[in-house]
Amino acid sequence: MVSAENDQGGDRRTRKQQQRSLVTQQKLLDAAIEAFSENGFNGTSTRDIAERAGVHHPLITYHFKNKDQLWRAAADKVFLEFRHSLTKAFQDNDQNCPKARMASLIRAYVHYAKDQPAMHKVLVQEAHFANERLDWLIETHLKPLFEPVFDWIGELQELGVAPAGNAKLLFNMIRLSSGGLLALGNELRASSGIDVESPETLDEIADMIVTVFLPGEMPATA
Amino acid sequence: MVSAENDQGGDRRTRKQQQRSLVTQQKLLDAAIEAFSENGFNGTSTRDIAERAGVHHPLITYHFKNKDQLWRAAADKVFLEFRHSLTKAFQDNDQNCPKARMASLIRAYVHYAKDQPAMHKVLVQEAHFANERLDWLIETHLKPLFEPVFDWIGELQELGVAPAGNAKLLFNMIRLSSGGLLALGNELRASSGIDVESPETLDEIADMIVTVFLPGEMPATA
DNA sequence: CGAAAAGCTTTCCAAACTGGATCAAGATTG
DNA sequence: CAATCTTGATCCAGTTTGGAAAGCTTTTCG
Numbered sequence: 001m002v003s004a005e006n007d008q009g010g011d012r013r014t015r016k017q018q019q020r021s022l023v024t025q026q027k028l029l030d031a032a033i034e035a036f037s038e039n040g041f042n043g044t045s046t047r048d049i050a051e052r053a054g055v056h057h058p059l060i061t062y063h064f065k066n067k068d069q070l071w072r073a074a075a076d077k078v079f080l081e082f083r084h085s086l087t088k089a090f091q092d093n094d095q096n097c098p099k100a101r102m103a104s105l106i107r108a109y110v111h112y113a114k115d116q117p118a119m120h121k122v123l124v125q126e127a128h129f130a131n132e133r134l135d136w137l138i139e140t141h142l143k144p145l146f147e148p149v150f151d152w153i154g155e156l157q158e159l160g161v162a163p164a165g166n167a168k169l170l171f172n173m174i175r176l177s178s179g180g181l182l183a184l185g186n187e188l189r190a191s192s193g194i195d196v197e198s199p200e201t202l203d204e205i206a207d208m209i210v211t212v213f214l215p216g217e218m219p220a221t222a
Numbered sequence: 223m224v225s226a227e228n229d230q231g232g233d234r235r236t237r238k239q240q241q242r243s244l245v246t247q248q249k250l251l252d253a254a255i256e257a258f259s260e261n262g263f264n265g266t267s268t269r270d271i272a273e274r275a276g277v278h279h280p281l282i283t284y285h286f287k288n289k290d291q292l293w294r295a296a297a298d299k300v301f302l303e304f305r306h307s308l309t310k311a312f313q314d315n316d317q318n319c320p321k322a323r324m325a326s327l328i329r330a331y332v333h334y335a336k337d338q339p340a341m342h343k344v345l346v347q348e349a350h351f352a353n354e355r356l357d358w359l360i361e362t363h364l365k366p367l368f369e370p371v372f373d374w375i376g377e378l379q380e381l382g383v384a385p386a387g388n389a390k391l392l393f394n395m396i397r398l399s400s401g402g403l404l405a406l407g408n409e410l411r412a413s414s415g416i417d418v419e420s421p422e423t424l425d426e427i428a429d430m431i432v433t434v435f436l437p438g439e440m441p442a443t444a
Numbered sequence: 445c446g447a448a449a450a451g452c453t454t455t456c457c458a459a460a461c462t463g464g465a466t467c468a469a470g471a472t473t474g
Numbered sequence: 475c476a477a478t479c480t481t482g483a484t485c486c487a488g489t490t491t492g493g494a495a496a497g498c499t500t501t502t503c504g
Contacts, residue, residue, distance in 0.1 A: 015473060015478055024480080038350065043265020046463065056482060061464060063480095117350060124346045124402070127409035128260065128339060134408060142413045150414075163437070165430050168414040173399040173434065176406070180346070180398030181391075186356060187349035191364045192372075192390040208387050212395065212434055215385070237449055237502055246451085268492065278453060283493060285451095 025063050027053040032074040037118035040125045041071055041133065071133060078119050079141040085112045086145075099161050099218050102152060106174065106213075107206045113182035114202055120179035146171065161216040174213050181205055247285050247295075249275040254296040259340035262347045263293055263355065293355060300341050301363040307334045308367075321383050321440050324374060328396065328435075329428045335404035336424055342401035368393065383438040396435050403427055 031052035035044045046067050050057035064070040089108030093101050113120060126134045153171050156162040162170060181188065181196065182205075188194040195201055253274035257266045268289050272279035286292040311330035315323050335342060348356045375393050378384040384392060403410065403418060404427075410416040417423055 018472060018479060020471080021480060038347075039262050039265045040260070040347075043261045045461070047461075058464080058466095058483090059481070067463075121346055121350065123409060124343055124405055125260075125262075127406045128343065130408050135412065138409065138412045142409070146413055163430070163433050165433065166416075166426060168416060169403075169426065169430055170434075172403060172406075172410060172414055172416065173430065176402030177395040177399040180402045181394060183346055184349045184394075184398070186352050187345060187360065187364070188394060190357065190360045191368055192394055194388075194390060194394065204388060204391065208385075208391055208395065211385050211387065212392075215437065240450065240501065242500085243451060267490070269490075280454090280493080280495095281452070289492070 021063070024053075024055060024059060027055060028060060028063060028070065029074050029077050031055075032070050033078060033116070033118045033122075036071060036074060037121040037125075041067075046070070068133070072136065075122070075133075075137055075141070078116055078122075079137075079145070082112050082116070082119060083141075083145060097218060098152065098155055098159065099214055102156060102214060103206075103210045105149075106178065106209050109175065110178050110182065110202055110206045110209070113179050114196060117179075117183040117185065120183040123179075124183075156214060159216070159219060161214050161218060163213070163215070170213065174209060178205065178209055243285070246275075246277060246281060249277060250282060250285060250292065251296050251299050254292050255300060255338070255340045258293060258296060259343040259347075263289075268292070290355070294358065297344070297355075297359055297363070300338055300344075301359075301367070304334050304338070304341060305363075305367060319440055320374065320378055320381065321436055324378060324436060325428075325432045327371075328400065328431050331397065332400050332404065332424055332428045332431070335401050336418060339405045339407065342405040345401075346405075378436065381438070381441060383436050383440060385435070385437070392435065396431060400427065400431055 028049065031049045032044075035049045035052055038044075039048075046060045047057045049070070050060055060067070060070055064073055085108050086105060089104045090101070093104040095101070123137075126137065149171055150167055153162060153167040157164055157167060157170075181194075185196060188196060196205075250271065253271045254266075257271045257274055260266075261270075268282045269279045271292070272282060282289070282292055286295055307330050308327060311326045312323065315326040317323070345359075348359065371393055372389055375384060375389040379386055379389060379392075403416075407418055410418060418427075
């Protein structure tokens with residue numbers, strides 16, 4: 001079952017979830033991420049997802065209750081993994097330099113966007129018209145993620161490292177230029193000769209974002 | 223009929239296209255742009271398009287032969303209008319200053335992306351997996367549009383106006399940050415308090431893109 | 445005016461697909 | 475071994491799919 005509810009009910013005799021169940025759920029989640037990011041929520045059928053996962057489609061009902069819950073579980077997976085990779089980048093960066101810290105986050109973002117372009121694509125698909133899923137996504141994942149970064153950008157602006165102006169706008173420009181580049185994939189290769197599959201290109205992208213959005217040097221420490 | 227072929231055939235007795243036919247076609251094209259950008263190619267049904275256009279669905283077959291041709295005609299409309307608005311911006315800008323010229327193009331881009339977010343959304347949807355429609359779009363519209371701009375960016379880099387680095391990458395960052403911002407609409411309002419509907423915000427976006435991507439001043443003329 | 449072409453409406457189709465329900469069989473656990 | 479978790483195989487009733495067909499209305503143009 002959808003694993004949201006823990007076994008705290010009155011009836012005893014509840015067993016732990018089996019390993020193969022977890023495997024099936026992960027297969028379904030990965031397939032769902034892929035399918036939803038290709039065809040949007042409406043354009044994706046549960047059968048399509050099950051087929052990609054190599055699993056019988058009624059298992060979706062069994063594990064996730066319905067299509068909507070599956071979508072949310074898939075979004076959870078993407079954004080929790082993403083937050084985890086950001087946290088890791090944040091911790092690995094032991095220097096106490098705001099510019100280096102932000103550069104490290106940008107690098108982590110670029111890499112995650114490459115591995116999981118669905119994150120950007122799904123947002124573009126859901127974003128244009130008002131929408132319950134979108135609201136949920138924003139409140140659950142986006143806002144908690146964005147709010148601290150707004151402040152960091154403001155801090156960098158005060159230090160003269162980032163260009164002046166609306167910090168929130170600046171932040172969104174950063175995330176959209178990187179997320180957009182990695183989501184375009186084939187288009188970039190064919191239209192501009194940029195191969196986002198190569199690790200060198202990935203570094204080049206991260207470096208250029210830092211150059212463009214954080215052009216200033218850190219002032220000498222007092 | 224799909225209007226691609228002109229009446230130069232051997233048989234006489236061909237009449238000119240009627241006005242109401244053009245109206246129907248435009249209604250279908252606008253509806254198609256909207257629908258395809260919301261749900262992608264696979265996720266959109268011809269009936270959905272016809273309904274949005276307020277027209278009986280067999281008219282799609284009559285005017286565009288099939289769904290694929292309708293998609294291409296819709297893409298044609300979007301990109302031809304876009305090229306037209308760029309050309310206009312280019313001509314209105316009579317100064318011979320490369321930075322002012324690029325700034326003017328950026329402003330035109332931002333405004334068009336606001337009026338027609340489908341341009342960006344459709345690209346994101348089609349781009350990720352190789353795809354005949356994508357190839358067609360790139361060869362027909364993207365490449366002719368991009369190639370001159372690559373050179374202009376290079377020129378601005380040599381003048382020290384734009385940051386050094388891969389010019390094609392830089393160009394794509396510019397177009398994706400603006401296109402992305404305008405395509406996100408509701409998401410930006412809810413997640414970051416940015417209202418892309420307001421004209422002031424639009425100007426703010428264009429100005430910030432210029433600030434960030436064209437930070438240098440033009441050198442004094444010799 | 446009047447015939448022919450252009451445009452549109454209605455109806456139909458056969459096939460595929462929709463999300464979900466049912467229930468017996470198989471796998472794990474305690 | 476028996477209770478429970480997980481899965482497989484079917485079925486369902488309804489909808490949707492892209493497109494074909496045929497007749498009706500409007501426009502064109504001699």
